[in-house]
Amino acid sequence: MTPDDTGTAAPSRTRIEYLEELGDELTRRGFRVRLTLPRGQSPSLHVMNPDASALTENILAEQGADGWWYWWSWAERIAAAADVAAAADRVALVLAAR
Template identity: 50%
Template sequence: MKTDLTDPRAVYNALQSLASELETRRFAVRLRTTKGRAPHLIVINPEAPVLTENVLVAPDSEGAWSYWFPWPERIALVTDVGYAADRIENVLAEVGR
């Protein structure tokens, strides 16, 4: 499914949706919108602050907008916020979570 996020506000809204979902899962999040840089979400596990990652929004090679880890690995389509949060939670979970 293709989602048009060429509007910077749409990218911000996609990141904000993910941030809200991650907050319900007890992660700390910061949405960064620095001039000259793409907006990104900083996700922190407050139980183990070393477990921190950035999340970006960008299209894949076919134009489908997705959440991405910076290494780059696609997390999920922006239309699947719950699945994206599941994947991020798996990466940032401390032992026993």
């Protein structure tokens, strides 16, 4: 736990909370999302472009030495989890119907 602005300890966020936050942002942008909780594996956020259902991706949230990050399923970083707007921008760009 880390101290917040009031000097009290703030609870650390969970992987699911980060995925839900990104999911909320992507839903506002018109994407369909589903939180996937497979047994024995890390949760992921399944994102689909409703205008082109073949354009889908599973997004992960992982904590490293330098904080929490969103990751593509092919193990490339998307953006820091603290910057949900930037992560949503990149996901929207990759899943855009052209």
